[in-house]
Amino acid sequence: MLLAENIQVGYGSKIVIQELNLTIAPGQITTFIGANGCGKSTLLRTLARLLKPTAGTVLLDGRDIFKRSTREVAKQLALLPQTPYAPPEVTVRQLVRLGRYPHGRWLGGWSDRDEQAVQEALAAMKLTDLADQPVDTLSGGQRQRAWIAMTLAQETDLLLLDEPTTYLDLSHQLDILDILRELNRRHHKTIVMVLHDLNLAARYSDVMVAVHQGTVYTQGKPEKVMTPETIRAIFDVECVVIPDPVAGTPLCIPIATRNHEVGEDAGRTQEPAQARHALELAR
Amino acid sequence: MKHGNPPSARTHIRPAYRWHRFTVVTAVLVLMMILLFIVSLSVGETFLDPLELTQTLFGSTTPYNQLMLNLRAPRILAALLAGCALGGAGAILQAIIRNPLASPDLLGISGGSSAAIVGLLLLFPNVSVHWHPPAALLGALVAAILIYGLAWRKGLSPTRLVLVGIAIGAMAAALTTFLLVASAPEVQSRAYVWLVGSVYGSDWPDVAAGLPWVLGFGLASWLFAQHIHILQFSDDVSAALGARLTPYRVIGFALCVGLTGGALALGGAIGFVGLLAPHIARMLVGTEFGKWFVTSALLGGIIVMVADTVGRTAFSPLDVPVGIFTSAVGAPFFIFLLLRGKRIEGRSGEHAAR
Amino acid sequence: MNSVRTVNEGVLTNRLWGKVWILLLLFIGVLFSALFSVCEGLGNSSISAILAAALHPSGSQLGTVLQEVRIPRALIGVIVGACLGLSGVLLQTMTRNRLADVGIFGLNAGASFAVVLGISLFGMTSVSALTWMGLLGSLAAGACVYLMAVSAPGRASPTTITLAGAALTMLLSSLTHALLVLDQPMLSQVLFWISGSLAGRSMHALLVTLPFLAAGALIAVGMVRALALMEFEDDVAEGLGQRVLWMRLAAGLAVILLAGGCVALAGPVGFLGLMTPHLGRWLVGSSMPWLLSYSACLGALVLVWADVAARTVLQPSELPIGVLTALIGAPFLIHVARRGGIRS
Numbered sequence: 001m002l003l004a005e006n007i008q009v010g011y012g013s014k015i016v017i018q019e020l021n022l023t024i025a026p027g028q029i030t031t032f033i034g035a036n037g038c039g040k041s042t043l044l045r046t047l048a049r050l051l052k053p054t055a056g057t058v059l060l061d062g063r064d065i066f067k068r069s070t071r072e073v074a075k076q077l078a079l080l081p082q083t084p085y086a087p088p089e090v091t092v093r094q095l096v097r098l099g100r101y102p103h104g105r106w107l108g109g110w111s112d113r114d115e116q117a118v119q120e121a122l123a124a125m126k127l128t129d130l131a132d133q134p135v136d137t138l139s140g141g142q143r144q145r146a147w148i149a150m151t152l153a154q155e156t157d158l159l160l161l162d163e164p165t166t167y168l169d170l171s172h173q174l175d176i177l178d179i180l181r182e183l184n185r186r187h188h189k190t191i192v193m194v195l196h197d198l199n200l201a202a203r204y205s206d207v208m209v210a211v212h213q214g215t216v217y218t219q220g221k222p223e224k225v226m227t228p229e230t231i232r233a234i235f236d237v238e239c240v241v242i243p244d245p246v247a248g249t250p251l252c253i254p255i256a257t258r259n260h261e262v263g264e265d266a267g268r269t270q271e272p273a274q275a276r277h278a279l280e281l282a283r
Numbered sequence: 284m285k286h287g288n289p290p291s292a293r294t295h296i297r298p299a300y301r302w303h304r305f306t307v308v309t310a311v312l313v314l315m316m317i318l319l320f321i322v323s324l325s326v327g328e329t330f331l332d333p334l335e336l337t338q339t340l341f342g343s344t345t346p347y348n349q350l351m352l353n354l355r356a357p358r359i360l361a362a363l364l365a366g367c368a369l370g371g372a373g374a375i376l377q378a379i380i381r382n383p384l385a386s387p388d389l390l391g392i393s394g395g396s397s398a399a400i401v402g403l404l405l406l407f408p409n410v411s412v413h414w415h416p417p418a419a420l421l422g423a424l425v426a427a428i429l430i431y432g433l434a435w436r437k438g439l440s441p442t443r444l445v446l447v448g449i450a451i452g453a454m455a456a457a458l459t460t461f462l463l464v465a466s467a468p469e470v471q472s473r474a475y476v477w478l479v480g481s482v483y484g485s486d487w488p489d490v491a492a493g494l495p496w497v498l499g500f501g502l503a504s505w506l507f508a509q510h511i512h513i514l515q516f517s518d519d520v521s522a523a524l525g526a527r528l529t530p531y532r533v534i535g536f537a538l539c540v541g542l543t544g545g546a547l548a549l550g551g552a553i554g555f556v557g558l559l560a561p562h563i564a565r566m567l568v569g570t571e572f573g574k575w576f577v578t579s580a581l582l583g584g585i586i587v588m589v590a591d592t593v594g595r596t597a598f599s600p601l602d603v604p605v606g607i608f609t610s611a612v613g614a615p616f617f618i619f620l621l622l623r624g625k626r627i628e629g630r631s632g633e634h635a636a637r
Numbered sequence: 638m639n640s641v642r643t644v645n646e647g648v649l650t651n652r653l654w655g656k657v658w659i660l661l662l663l664f665i666g667v668l669f670s671a672l673f674s675v676c677e678g679l680g681n682s683s684i685s686a687i688l689a690a691a692l693h694p695s696g697s698q699l700g701t702v703l704q705e706v707r708i709p710r711a712l713i714g715v716i717v718g719a720c721l722g723l724s725g726v727l728l729q730t731m732t733r734n735r736l737a738d739v740g741i742f743g744l745n746a747g748a749s750f751a752v753v754l755g756i757s758l759f760g761m762t763s764v765s766a767l768t769w770m771g772l773l774g775s776l777a778a779g780a781c782v783y784l785m786a787v788s789a790p791g792r793a794s795p796t797t798i799t800l801a802g803a804a805l806t807m808l809l810s811s812l813t814h815a816l817l818v819l820d821q822p823m824l825s826q827v828l829f830w831i832s833g834s835l836a837g838r839s840m841h842a843l844l845v846t847l848p849f850l851a852a853g854a855l856i857a858v859g860m861v862r863a864l865a866l867m868e869f870e871d872d873v874a875e876g877l878g879q880r881v882l883w884m885r886l887a888a889g890l891a892v893i894l895l896a897g898g899c900v901a902l903a904g905p906v907g908f909l910g911l912m913t914p915h916l917g918r919w920l921v922g923s924s925m926p927w928l929l930s931y932s933a934c935l936g937a938l939v940l941v942w943a944d945v946a947a948r949t950v951l952q953p954s955e956l957p958i959g960v961l962t963a964l965i966g967a968p969f970l971i972h973v974a975r976r977g978g979i980r981s
Contacts, residue, residue: 089565094571449741450736450738453741457963458960463832554808555807
């Protein structure tokens with residue numbers, strides 16, 4: 001049971017999350033959606049105790065997550081960051097073994113139980129045959145599976161993932177999401193993730209949380225959250241929502257940004273500005 | 284957790300570690316070390332019969348006893364220990380900085396030791412060798428704290444650490460030069476021998492002074508291996524797994540400083556070993572830190588021992604300092620690594636691109 | 638992003654006449670400092686007597702001292718300081734590393750090695766021969782670093798160049814130490830040289846190196862516009878029609894000529910090239926023509942005064958000037974590192 005109580009989070013003087021309350025439903029797949037910079041990744045990292053809120057707190061099983069030993073927390077809650085890094089020589093097996101770190105004893109001894117968890121995680125991610133390959137040599141989808149296997153070896157009830165499908169092509173996105181759903185349905189893991197693709201989020205989530213300007217705009221079943229009104233409010237995009245012809249979940253068809261200029265400029269201003277500046281200097 | 288285990292593969296459990304490769308590598312290295320030690324003992328101005336030497340090692344008295352035990356053996360042991368310490372220190376540094384080009388000498392930690400030792404020689408020319416390790420350690424510590432403190436800006440960027448380290452190294456070199464200029468000629472030449480990296484004239488007290496530092500810090504590093512191991516992954520990964528990043532990094536850095544100080548007290552500023560040994564070790568056994576550390580230490584010891592033996596014998600009667608050989612081999616190797624290029628940058632956990 | 642922020646932040650930025658006046662002031666300051674350096678410690682001789690002796694040196698002891706010792710020394714201080722200031726700007730700009738310094742890039746170590754080699758292997762003794770050796774050594778080391786940096790295709794990033802330089806420095810200084818250890822009597826003889834000093838440098842040595850320094854300075858001045866672009870990412874510069882490779886090549890050549898000449902003249906003088914671009918940037922921002930001229934003047938000023946201090950502080954013995962500049966430069970290093978002037 002993970003919940004955020006009235007948290008406020010910021011980097012330096014910049015406040016990213018304000019007065020946010022959220023309860024993660026056990027046994028469900030919860031997805032955070034929202035615009036760039038709305039604070040959804042920050043929220044996920046705060047829930048995983050990587051960021052300490054300036055006010056409020058996060059409770060795990062009713063206890064303050066920041067007052068518990070971080071290794072104890074790691075036995076209950078696993079996080080897969082957005083672009084995790086491992087040294088190039090590390091093999092899949094070595095990566096998965098890392099998941100046993102919080103369970104380790106002082107001198108890093110290795111028990112049958114540890115080995116079993118690693119084997120099971122490898123098998124569940126269909127990586128047993130690739131176990132001795134360096135992670136660096138795997139394809140994007142395989143690599144992501146290896147990282148998920150690492151979190152599985154942690155044997156936690158809670159699994160938090162920050163954009164697990166970034167950089168993957170469509171088939172691998174579906175593959176990863178199917179795996180996550182399987183982990184949820186068959187192994188009863190509570191999954192919390194950040195996703196950019198609204199339609200996939202709607203298809204695979206039990207609960208969607210729309211984050212807007214550092215707080216929860218609305219949450220609930222995808223049908224309740226994926227409405228033209230919500231999309232307009234949090235993305236500034238006009239859209240129609242129809243039922244997904246395959247899954248029956250809501251499907252968002254964008255029409256146009258409401259403020260065309262702002263929408264287009266937001267992503268691209270950086271380089272031309274630099275170039276302009278450079279030109280001025282050279283003159 | 285009770286229901287969290289996938290049911291498959293529960294039946295067959297494979298052996299815990301893939302000990303195999305590591306075991307073979309270690310065995311070969313240890314064997315090499317022993318053999319080279321004996322070879323090293325026997326060659327020199329007077330050639331000693333290895334067979335009789337081995338007998339001497341096991342207790343029977345031969346005429347070689349004196350020469351061997353009091354001249355060559357301590358020197359070889361000093362080289363061996365210094366090399367082991369440098370190899371281990373290099374592995375620690377490369378792990379916590381996540382950069383295969385880091386080494387105690389390039390990052391100015393050795394420079395701090397050098398300045399401290401030269402200062403010690405200048406101020407107290409007659410001080411006992413037992414003060415060398417603490418002095419070297421103190422110098423390394425000051426340099427390390429400076430580097431760490433200056434590179435810290437809301438966390439540590441490996442790139443910043445490298446650049447600040449190089450700059451601190453340059454400062455330490457300037458300070459060393461100042462101390463040299465200020466001192467008397469005989470201190471100058473003693474200090475110079477030390478600066479090049481040399482085990483010339485090491486005797487049993489030298490070895491005894493350095494040994495506890497190297498062994499102590501080496502053992503501590505090995506016990507701490509799992510925590511250093513996890514620092515090689517990006518910060519989010521290790522923090523999520525329950526590692527306490529800053530304390531572990533500080534401890535790792537301190538261990539590296541301790542080993543570097545010990546090595547420098549024994550053999551002076553022997554260059555590039557802290558870079559070379561971890562690199563080869565990494566190719567042999569990968570980066571699982573416990574294995575990497577042990578292999579790197581063994582390799583470092585072998586490299587310095589061989590280099591010193593060559594320096595002692597190849598150009599006889601000249602006794603070429605060991606540091607020259609390691610630099611002459613190490614620098615081209617380093618440059619090769621640099622040019623191969625792929626792994627130098629973007630290896631930090633901070634970078635966003637894949 | 639960072640590059641935009643660091644542009645134009647000098648305290649004198651928006652006042653053209655302010656910049657001109659301060660530059661003029663600096664220039665006059667350099668002249669007076671040089672004059673002071675010439676006159677300092679000449680006992681009770683009046684300025685007019687010194688001037689007279691300098692203009693008509695024939696015969697008098699004072700005249701000889703001035704012509705043989707004082708004037709060359711002050712002149713070399715000014716020139717070396719200015720050239721190090723210029724080379725610092727070039728180097729920091731081309732590597733986009735605010736901690737770059739010729740000392741870190743192996744040039745000083747190369748020169749030291751060559752000089753020690755010259756003494757020990759070829760038995761050279763004359764200052765001009767050693768100057769040539771120093772020049773060759775630093776040119777070779779600079780070329781080495783440069784070739785290493787460019788021959789890694791597409792990867793000549795600032796960090797790579799810095800690391801290449803650091804490795805080369807380590808190798809060369811270890812070789813230097815080796816020669817000195819094997820030839821102990823030489824040690825005390827060259828130690829002073831390899832720690833940087835303006836003592837005992839002749840006019841002849843200056844004349845030998847002057848063409849190199851002048852060529853380097855000319856290149857630097859000639860590529861002022863291109864330098865401004867080097868502050869930016871290569872892609873941006875390429876996009877604006879700048880040939881990045883040629884630009885780097887020219888800047889690298891200029892740095893090697895300038896720094897090589899300096900180290901041949903004065904031995905390794907560290908941190909000056911690190912420090913003056915920062916002072917200059919603080920005053921006039923990173924507008925290139927101003928930065929170059931300010932950095933050059935400041936370099937000359939600092940070095941002349943460092944030299945005066947080096948010979949007076951511990952009288953009668955003399956401090957190596959490289960040590961002094963390192964002492965002055967250290968706070969700058971700390972400042973830069975803390976402000977995070979490194980773009981990775």
